[in-house]
Amino acid sequence: MECGVIRTRARDPLPTRLLEIHEGIIELIARHGPDALSVEDVFYARNVRTTVVLGHARGVILLAAAQHGLVVNEYAPAEIKKAVVGSGGATKEQVQFMITKLLRLKSAPTPSDAADGVAAALACLMSATLPRIDAGGRVREPSRPASTASPFSVPPSTFRT
Secondary structure, eight states: OOOOOOOOOTTSOHHHHHHHHHHHHHHHHHHHOOSEEEEEOOOOOSSHHHHHHHHHHHHHHHHHHHHTTOEEEEEOHHHHHHHHHSOTTOOHHHHHHHHHHHTTOSSOOSSHHHHHHHHHHHHHHHTOOOOEEOTTSOEEOOSSOOOOSSEEEEOGGGSOO
16 A cells, blocks of 8 residues: 655646646556546635646646546545545544554554545545346446545645645
8 A cells, every 4th residue: 555645846837736746646557557546526725726726736637547547536525534434524633543443554644635545545445336236147337436446546635836
């Protein structure tokens, strides 16, 4: 298991930073070969510019997923918290605690943005629907195209303005 964040230099031009994020995601996809990618839905930051820049970062992440044919699972922050902790209003500390317990880690992933990414991946795994077997013994595909193999996730807060 691996988790982390992709950091860019705040003084670099936005196109350069977006390219670095895209290349970092492509590298991770090549290294891990996931079937799915989980991302947190767009959220509104206090600063409008931050919200727009985070939207750009999400865009290059989604582009990388599409280029590699990955199933993309988007979750609202409350949905991720509910999947991992059982409450959509859970605190960041509660999410980190549950990640540590569920994955039997010695400590929570750091930085906290990395823990957010792990939580999004867990939300994907925990909400995955399995194929059904009908009365005739035939396997039927699940209604929701979620994958349980190698989810890969990226918290939107990975990209700082």
